[in-house]
Amino acid sequence: MLPTPKKFTICAGTAEGASELNAFDNALLNAGIGNLNLLKVSSILPPGAEYAENLNIPPGTLTPTAYGSIVSEKPGELIAASVGIGFSENSFGVIMEYSGTCSAKEAEEQVIKMVEEAFKIRGLKLTRVMAKAVEHRVEKCGCAFAAVALWY
């Protein structure tokens, strides 16, 4: 079995870049996880996983990560990304991510609704939500990125 992550952090960032992928890369750096190898996952917080303020892991580490991101090349457009974690009392959590052409506040409200639906359908009691959101006004080529990174 692949080892199940035991820790998590929540982060978000925005940036401009000379290309779509550079904007994404720069937003990851701004979020503090630009030197890792993100493996995109759908979107469960393993039971018992502990929160850590910072990721102290070596560059290039394979890092299971649930994330939302948006890149836009429309100058003046407002873009946002958010991520939310719903916690249950004694079980796993659920991570939801959202990105769109809206404000950080709207993105965060949306992601919280999504977490609530995810708990309702599972019949799990939602004890707490942790969310993070960012917004960015595009200059030339901008990215907004929000993530929950999992590790060990």
Place this chain on the structure above:
Amino acid sequence: MLPTPKKFTICAGTAEGASELNAFDNALLNAGIGNLNLLKVSSILPPGAEYAENLNIPPGTLTPTAYGSIVSEKPGELIAASVGIGFSENSFGVIMEYSGTCSAKEAEEQVIKMVEEAFKIRGLKLTRVMAKAVEHRVEKCGCAFAAVALWY
């Protein structure tokens, strides 16, 4: 090396949701793999992997999964997803996935053709195909999802 999966299951599900990601999440739950951390893979069944009817693995497990999915917000639209596994006599298998605005029957026929082409180009003899398909008539925001999940 990351450990190579030794078991697999095939599953599919459909659902409505209040957002695109909730519809996807709900379809995963309907398929029986909604509480795992899916890692999307391209698309080889490891040699010797054994079929299991159900996945009995803890929530949050990192689960390599080949899948096809489609989300639609057009009320009345028929959407479908399918997945097919081609087996060889003594070697690895190939997994193909498909999703589109069609019936489950059409999606399954398509995925079987895709498996056949994948074997032909590899010069491998196809001994058997296992396929699964689902369809869904969209109400507000619907998802069809089909997957081969790999584990240990």
Place this chain on the structure above:
Amino acid sequence: MLPTPKKFTICAGTAEGASELNAFDNALLNAGIGNLNLLKVSSILPPGAEYAENLNIPPGTLTPTAYGSIVSEKPGELIAASVGIGFSENSFGVIMEYSGTCSAKEAEEQVIKMVEEAFKIRGLKLTRVMAKAVEHRVEKCGCAFAAVALWY
């Protein structure tokens, strides 16, 4: 922790296929990595990773891979994919990937610019770039694919 890859190769391929996924699968075979389970990663070359000309790993192996790809069904269209690795003196490297409707030469120039920006923003000195690019004139349904595969 998931083990951090220690080796890498760079490869690229093009192909036609009867469907989009078959074209992608065939391009992977043409690139020499069609029988692996690619796990898409964002995009760091781990410190000390060594170059290998060929991947000698068993079929179905979970293989962290940074890649760019494009599929087109417009007959006559020129498509290209490229990947570039920037190396630093004593630290990690950065991988950038690009795909578009252009020539291999243009895709490679683009990816090199992207690597340069990735180093500039990190304040790392770029000592060398390794790049690979391919192009393909679409007949019916074609794919161009370029990748850096990581393993152990």
